[in-house]
Amino acid sequence: MNTSPQWLGLLANHRDRLETWWQAQSKLITLPYASVDVRDADFKVAPIDTNLFPAGFNNLDEQACQHASTAFKQYWQARDKQIQHIALIMEPHDRNTFYHHHLAILYQIHQAAGFQVSLCYPSTNAPIESILSSQGPIAIHNLDVRDHQLLIDDQPVDAVLSNYDGTSGELSALNTLKIPCFPKQSLGWSTRHKHQNLLHYEQVAKEFGDLLGLDPWRLSPLFHHCRDVNFLAREGEDCLTHHVALLLKAITQKYQAYKIESKPFVVIKSDQGTYGMGVMTVHQPSDVKGLNRRTRTKMSQGKAGKPIQSVVLQEGIPSMITNQSGFPAEQVGYVVGNKLVGSFLRVHPTGNAVSSLNRPGMQFEPYSPSDNEYGAIWSIRLALLAAYREAQACP
Numbered sequence: 304m305n306t307s308p309q310w311l312g313l314l315a316n317h318r319d320r321l322e323t324w325w326q327a328q329s330k331l332i333t334l335p336y337a338s339v340d341v342r343d344a345d346f347k348v349a350p351i352d353t354n355l356f357p358a359g360f361n362n363l364d365e366q367a368c369q370h371a372s373t374a375f376k377q378y379w380q381a382r383d384k385q386i387q388h389i390a391l392i393m394e395p396h397d398r399n400t401f402y403h404h405h406l407a408i409l410y411q412i413h414q415a416a417g418f419q420v421s422l423c424y425p426s427t428n429a430p431i432e433s434i435l436s437s438q439g440p441i442a443i444h445n446l447d448v449r450d451h452q453l454l455i456d457d458q459p460v461d462a463v464l465s466n467y468d469g470t471s472g473e474l475s476a477l478n479t480l481k482i483p484c485f486p487k488q489s490l491g492w493s494t495r496h497k498h499q500n501l502l503h504y505e506q507v508a509k510e511f512g513d514l515l516g517l518d519p520w521r522l523s524p525l526f527h528h529c530r531d532v533n534f535l536a537r538e539g540e541d542c543l544t545h546h547v548a549l550l551l552k553a554i555t556q557k558y559q560a561y562k563i564e565s566k567p568f569v570v571i572k573s574d575q576g577t578y579g580m581g582v583m584t585v586h587q588p589s590d591v592k593g594l595n596r597r598t599r600t601k602m603s604q605g606k607a608g609k610p611i612q613s614v615v616l617q618e619g620i621p622s623m624i625t626n627q628s629g630f631p632a633e634q635v636g637y638v639v640g641n642k643l644v645g646s647f648l649r650v651h652p653t654g655n656a657v658s659s660l661n662r663p664g665m666q667f668e669p670y671s672p673s674d675n676e677y678g679a680i681w682s683i684r685l686a687l688l689a690a691y692r693e694a695q696a697c698p
Contacts, residue, residue: 310521314677317515324514325684329641332691335378335464335485339686340649340661341634341679342620346563348678349524349620350686351570351633352661353500354577355490355694356468358394359647360412361404362667363637367645368412374639376416379462381640382483386461388419390453392474393443394467397430407436409466421455425467425474448476469493470576470607489697492575492606497615498528503696504689511685522682525553525618528574532614534594534602543571543591546616551587554618568619568657575613576605579661584619621656624648626668633660634670636683643683646670 314321338357339350363371379386391410396402406422413420422434423444433440444455452459463484467474469491477484489495505523512519527546532539547569554567566586573581581602585591594602604610624632632648648670651660672679 310517311677313515313517314681315675318677321514321681328688329684332641332687333485334638334687334691334694335375335640337638337687337690339636339638339683341636341682342622343624343634343679344565344621345623346561346565347521347620348682349522350504350682351524351617351620352497352577353504353686353690354468355486355495355690356466356577357637358402358405358466359635359667360408360637361401362635362647362669363408363645364647364669364671366671367637368408369415370642370644371637371639372412372415374642374644375413376418377642378640379416379418382462382485386418386483388421388455388458388460388462389413390421390423390444390455390460390463392423392425392446392463392465392467392477395425395471403434404436406434406466407441410441411436411438413464421460423453423455446474446476448479451479451481453477453480453482467491468577469495470605470609487694487697490694492577492609494697495693496574496613497572498526498574498613499696500689500693501526501615501617503692504686507685507689507692511681520557522678522685524620525550525557527616528613529616530613532612534599534611537599540592543614543616544588547571547585547591548588550616550618565621570617570619570659571602571614572617573602573605573611573613574615576609576611578606579659579665580605581611581614582659582661584657584659619657622660623656626650628652630654631656631658631660632668634672634679635667636672636679638683638687641687643680646672646679 338354340352342351410420427445429443429445433442447454472493473488508519508523529542550569551567568586571583622631622633626632630650630652631654632650634646636646648668649660650666654660
């Protein structure tokens with residue numbers, strides 16, 4: 304992978320100064336974990352999504368899982384040294400074996416850190432009794448909240464780690480708990496909006512750029528936001544067309560200023576939700592008015608059938624990373640507490656440099672980023688800091 308010494312070299316040359324700045328900033332972070340999708344175009348490296356309820360720990364290699372175990376131990380001890388028993392709240396996926404594998408690895412990571420862990424379904428009537436793991440079945444417990452405590456076999460746990468992303472709404476019972484419960488439910492997708500996260504990231508990138516005299520665009524995607532959108536009814540098309548035009552113009556100006564020959568494009572995605580649903584790529588304003596019914600249907604709802612009524616229009620970043628087979632790839636960094644514990648590559652055999660790779664047919668490959676991948680490392684760190692500030696602004 305080629306690099307641009309004009310700006311990545313700036314990060315390398317000021318490494319000690321930046322590390323001192325990061326140490327001060329990272330001490331503030333109280334999020335338990337996150338995953339960050341990073342696109343690397345050589346001329347810029349930036350996060351395109353930050354997930355606060357990550358569901359891919361099964362894609363990390365053994366060394367990354369060991370790092371995660373150490374980081375979780377440090378995280379929980381920093382919350383309360385008396386924490387021994389942790390309830391892991393799962394998504395209501397009773398048949399998704401890939402998700403079950405993720406849960407099993409997250410469960411084992413905590414066990415390796417010395418904690419007792421109990422897997423808990425987000426309701427009082429779990430449809431399955433257990434999931435499989437390499438060490439045997441893991442029991443699934445019903446959500447049992449009484450007297451401000453979450454009980455497992457009538458015994459209270461000390462803390463809650465939620466992997467339930469809130470797409471279908473908050474779990475009201477968790478709001479009554481008087482024990483540590485992270486992440487807080489207001490960060491779930493029933494209330495969280497991507498454009499708010501991007502606003503925080505934009506500010507963080509500016510502060511970081513000011514430290515070095517670096518254009519924050521090198522580490523930050525330009526974006527716009529449209530409300531009151533209904534793709535099936537063709538409502539909001541004027542807003543989409545207008546903001547696609549503005550965004551393409553702004554990207555073009557940056558490309559011209561830095562003599563970049565790539566063709567600008569825009570990614571339109573649901574303002575809420577994950578799993579790569581509700582995402583499309585456009586290259587000109589007229590693209591949003593010529594959508595066929597299949598695309599409009601795809602863009603009408605996200606995970607769990609949640610209607611898409613608001614979208615983010617984000618600067619498209621071409622991926623210059625490929626795997627050994629030449630397939631386009633993007634790095635996904637996993638963070639525990641304030642530490643990057645590992646990464647993997649999301650790869651798509653039928654994708655290209657400008658397409659979304661987070662879609663059916665994607666594959667995952669182990670990846671160990673080197674210490675000198677400054678663009679990706681700082682993108683992930685800045686995304687984490689932005690997510691922390693986002694969390695602080697939530698009720």
